[in-house]
Amino acid sequence: MLKVISSTFALLVAYTTWSLAAILSGGFYPLGGGLSWPEGLVFFAPIIVLILPVAARLFSSGSSAAGIWLIAIGPIVGVLNLLLCAFVVLVCRAIFGRPHISATVAYLLSFGLWVLIYHFQRSGRNVGVKVKKSAQPIRVWRRPERR
Numbered sequence: 001m002l003k004v005i006s007s008t009f010a011l012l013v014a015y016t017t018w019s020l021a022a023i024l025s026g027g028f029y030p031l032g033g034g035l036s037w038p039e040g041l042v043f044f045a046p047i048i049v050l051i052l053p054v055a056a057r058l059f060s061s062g063s064s065a066a067g068i069w070l071i072a073i074g075p076i077v078g079v080l081n082l083l084l085c086a087f088v089v090l091v092c093r094a095i096f097g098r099p100h101i102s103a104t105v106a107y108l109l110s111f112g113l114w115v116l117i118y119h120f121q122r123s124g125r126n127v128g129v130k131v132k133k134s135a136q137p138i139r140v141w142r143r144p145e146r147r
Contacts, residue, residue, distance in 0.1 A: 003064075003065050007065045010065065010069045013072040013073075014072035017072060017073065021043075038107050042082055042085050042110045042111075043079070044078060045078075045081060045114040046081050049114045049115075050077075051070050054070060058070065088105065088106040
């Protein structure tokens, strides 16, 4: 029962976060005033590289509630990645003094970070989530045959 309640609440959180992400994607001030394709890639990079593979692993192992929660917090991780990228833009503007160079450096650092995380995840050095497998397989109840 608790798993059903948790999954239902996670779906409500997912609906809210993904809706807010869609509404707020009209503009992101520090990266140029509008959400273009580089900012979209910065937003979706952690979701595609980290959250979806771990969620798929959780779904296949039977932990559907945890997988739904990961997908629900995906936009939050994407926004945090955008904020990190905006911070790198501000630091690079202070160093280089040119906005185009600083934005390019921020995009490359953001993509490089998630490519490294993907590499370590795939190589098995850092396997984000360890899932316990149940000792007994799930048995489906069947009505006894009548003779």
